[in-house]
Amino acid sequence: MTVAPPASAVPDQHTFRTVMGVFATGVAVITTEVEGAPQGMTINSLTSLSVAPPMLLACLEEGSRTAEAVTRRGAFVINLLTRGQTPLSDRFSRLGQDHFEGLAVDRTDSGLPALPGSGGRIECEVDAVHPGGDHVIVVGRVLACTAAPTSPLVFYRGRYHRLGSAGHDVALSG
Numbered sequence: 001m002t003v004a005p006p007a008s009a010v011p012d013q014h015t016f017r018t019v020m021g022v023f024a025t026g027v028a029v030i031t032t033e034v035e036g037a038p039q040g041m042t043i044n045s046l047t048s049l050s051v052a053p054p055m056l057l058a059c060l061e062e063g064s065r066t067a068e069a070v071t072r073r074g075a076f077v078i079n080l081l082t083r084g085q086t087p088l089s090d091r092f093s094r095l096g097q098d099h100f101e102g103l104a105v106d107r108t109d110s111g112l113p114a115l116p117g118s119g120g121r122i123e124c125e126v127d128a129v130h131p132g133g134d135h136v137i138v139v140g141r142v143l144a145c146t147a148a149p150t151s152p153l154v155f156y157r158g159r160y161h162r163l164g165s166a167g168h169d170v171a172l173s174g
């Protein structure tokens with residue numbers, strides 16, 4: 001049996017955002033296109049989901065233009081941003097604006113818009129879209145992916161950062 005905590009124990013939005021902000025993430029831009037109109041947004045809710053088959057997930061605000069476009073197109077591109085791409089992250093997070101205005105884009109083999117110069121590109125088709133509070137959880141099957149050995153853009157406590165050290169080697173099995 002599970003017992004719901006008293007209402008007063010549920011953190012408010014500010015507290016929850018502050019706590020999650022301590023979890024450092026990379027930054028990506030998800031892009032797609034519907035009927036000739038490109039859409040995309042900056043995200044950091046990107047997570048690897050499955051290795052075999054390769055799958056990932058991202059959480060997009062329900063009702064946002066990008067969530068609607070990804071669902072309609074059934075396919076999208078994840079562009080992994082590098083340390084020098086803060087302006088792209090800013091551009092793709094501006095509310096209600098045309099994020100592609102005046103921007104040159106690449107095209108994937110299937111014709112989706114992608115951002116030149118990103119540190120990695122992952123092309124997916126939508127496997128499922130699940131409800132998740134005020135967001136939707138988009139699960140993607142990975143069709144193709146590439147990465148360049150560049151330094152990533154990092155988001156931590158509401159600010160952009162760059163990796164400051166060479167890091168430590170970690171043994172990965174498999």
Ligand SMILES: Cc1cc2nc3c(=O)[nH]c(=O)nc-3n(C[C@H](O)[C@H](O)[C@H](O)COP(=O)(O)OP(=O)(O)OC[C@H]3O[C@@H](n4cnc5c(N)ncnc54)[C@H](O)[C@@H]3O)c2cc1C
Nearest residue numbers: 041042043044045059060061064065066092093094095096
């Ligand atoms: C580092 C970082 C990480 C982020 N990660 C995520 C993430 O993982 N998932 C996610 O969903 N978002 C994330 N965001 C926010 C997201 O990038 C922005 O909300 C983006 O603008 C959404 O683009 P859109 O065109 O799809 O949304 P829009 O359709 O523009 O709508 C986004 C929200 O803005 C509101 N809005 C639209 N126009 C205006 C306006 N003129 N004034 C005020 N509000 C308006 C809409 O009602 C909606 O709530 C992140 C932002 C940053 C900087």
